[in-house]
Structure formats: structure tokens, C-alpha cells
Amino acid sequence: MIKHAAAYREHKPAFEQYEKSADKEKFLRCQESSIIFFESSVKALKQVVQKLPNTIALQAEQDMHVAEKQNEYTEYQKIRSQAKEIETIKRNEDSILEIKGNCKKEYFEI
Structure with a gap:
């Protein structure tokens, strides 16, 4: 338009x-x-x-939407990096618990 x-x-x-x-x-x-x-x-x-x-008003509205999109994308990237960090922590905890579980089995088997 x-x-x-x-x-x-x-x-x-x-x-x-x-x-x-x-x-x-x-x-x-x-x-x-x-x-x-x-x-x-x-x-x-x-x-x-x-x-x-008014093309100036339309351009201003478009610029506002672009800025809003950029802000939302920045927020999305932060949340995504936090989710990756949480998944890494979860994998580390699972691997630690698995090692401890294996150690207990070995201890009780002896």
C-alpha cells in the first residue's frame, strides 16, 4: 500500500x-x-x-512494527539461550546421577 x-x-x-x-x-x-x-x-x-x-504515517507505523519485532526477537534469543543452558545443566545432572547410580550398584554387588 x-x-x-x-x-x-x-x-x-x-x-x-x-x-x-x-x-x-x-x-x-x-x-x-x-x-x-x-x-x-x-x-x-x-x-x-x-x-x-499518509505515507509518512504508514512508514512510521511500519518502523514501529519493525522495532517491536526486533525487541521481541531479542527477548526470544535470551529465552532460547536460557533454555539451552537449563538443558545442559539437566544433562549434566542426569549424567552425574547415572554415574552415582552405577557406583552404588557396583558397591552393592561386591
Whole structure:
């Protein structure tokens, strides 16, 4: 949606000049790509919203979501490293208990 709003704003002056021009056919040949971009962005935006959104506000919202995602990912990495540490401790404890269990069996077997 940001891409369409930016294209709309970028190509709107060319479309306005096209509408005001006396020789529309000649102007269309010269500025055809700008007019096509403008018309396609208008069509896409009409499907999504009634009023043209402010691209600055949309960009700010996107930046906020990216920052939130980065914060959440940092939190996830901390929790993941803690989980790995806990699993390592558990494996160490299990191996120690297994060794002690084997020692007791050997002691009682003798």
C-alpha cells in the first residue's frame, strides 16, 4: 500500500498535466509510463481505502512494527539461550546421577 501511495503522489503531476494539455495524444505518447503508473496506483488504492493514506504515517507505523519485532526477537534469543543452558545443566545432572547410580550398584554387588 505504501508503494501505491508513493507512486500516486509521484505521478499525479504528470496526470494533471495530461488532463490540461491541448494535444492529449502527443502528451500521452511522451508520458505514457507515468500515466499508466498513476492509473494503476489509483485503481489499487481504491480497492483498499477510500481516502489516500499518509505515507509518512504508514512508514512510521511500519518502523514501529519493525522495532517491536526486533525487541521481541531479542527477548526470544535470551529465552532460547536460557533454555539451552537449563538443558545442559539437566544433562549434566542426569549424567552425574547415572554415574552415582552405577557406583552404588557396583558397591552393592561386591
